[in-house]
Amino acid sequence: MADDQAYKFSNNYSDLSNSSGVDAGFQFEFYCQRCSDRWRTNFKPYRSGQASGWISKGASLFGGLLGSASSVVHGLAEAGWHSARDDAFKEAVADGKRHFNRCGACHSYVCGPCFDTENGLCFNCAPDVKVAITRSRAQGEMQSASEAAHDEGRSRGNRHDVRQEMQLVCPQCRCETHGAKFCPECGYKMAQQVQCRGCSTSLEPGTKFCTECGQRQS
Template sequence: MSTETKFASNVQDLSNSTGVDAGFQFEFYCERCRDRWRTAFKPYRSAQAGGWLQKGASLFGGILGNAGSVLNSMAEAGWHSARDTAFKEAVEEGKRHFNRCGNCHDYVCRQCFDGANGLCFDCAPNVQVAITRSRAQGEVYSASQRANDEGQSRGLRHDVRKEMQLVCPQCRTETHGAKFCPECGFKMAQQVQCQACPTMLEPGTKFCTECGHRQA
């Protein structure tokens, strides 16, 4: 694969073929970090001249308009050749800003390239960076495990048998188990345990529905 073709896969053509702002400009990007570098704008004089004459024609008319059309036709005919030349120059200039990885063959910026090994940092990761990343990952993993253990310890202190109203029956607000609705103040119906067995009963129940014990 030629250099020109390879670079064409990571370049945006910003060139404009017509009008007073006609010219050539290309933007290349690093295939690792996606940072971008843009060539200096090079005006396409033939098209620019035609553009100015066309603008003049809108004010004065007559021969200016005809001359502008002729110049535009000439500029259009020479556009592709001029663009190819400008692109080749841009590629040569881009080589000074990008390096080609010897393994994956991607073009990367200087910050993403290990010049000593001729490889990008994806193919030859920086040892110190890898150590720091692994240490951080290990720290997160260890802290997560401890947090999980702490969560399990806290969970043992919750009464999971107790039923709670999670939505207020009056205004339908979520209560998250609160005794009173945080929106309207309605008192939630909290179940109570039977005085003789673990069965949970609705407030005001006179006899346990499980063991029949009379509630005081």
């Protein structure tokens, strides 16, 4: 079996191996523990499993003695699979350790782009200064632009007449009107209120004199 250190490193791997068939063999895929980029080992064929696969194909065509031979070879391939897989896994872990870098602080294994070779640390433990500066500058720009947009929105909002009452749903067909004077679905005239020219009291359309201050409206 692979040793404890190998398994500690390899907790970020996927086993792509096949135990039988003409494509039987060993292959493993490891992941950078910072960015999750994948690195795959070279495929190592499992000859016993491949032989079993070819004989099985022949048996399906010719049967007879090939069928018996297929069962025997398949059993031998299965018996030797676990030991062969462990040996292949040890080699894969050794190759993986040469490909990845071990952080001296958090002990994660990371790929080259995620590793500060000079300091021996991953960029999670020792962030790249230039990257941090650029990120902070972008965040500041976004925040400033958001604040400016908010101020512009308030300025635009001040130009709306928020005192005027309006019907948002047509009383005849129940369609949303979005404050229109006529229903966009059935053409029904909405009863929008108007403001008194003198005291700004809300009045029904067609009112000749304000009911609050008496000023003539038309």
